[in-house]
Amino acid sequence: MCDDKIIRRFAGVFIVVSVALGYWVHPAWFIFTAFVGVNLLQSSYTGFCPLERMLGWAALAGCTPGGQRRESSVGSR
DSSP, X not given: OOOHHHHHHHHHHHHHHHHHHHHHTOTTHHHHXXXXXXXXXXXXXXXXXXXXXXXXXXTOTTOOGGGOOOOOSTTOO
């Protein structure tokens, strides 16, 4: 499970970068922008987010696999 802020940051970066690439490199990059937008829309309805799964699997950005939450190190002595 990931913090929603992490997912929003990744999505925002993907969108800004793909729009810039579509403008300056090749218009086909706008397909990636549409893919990110559709994925955000479907995840708002289904609760399934592939990025969250990938980050959890790789244990990146404080994400954990399988919807588990990381325990806080504060007060766990």
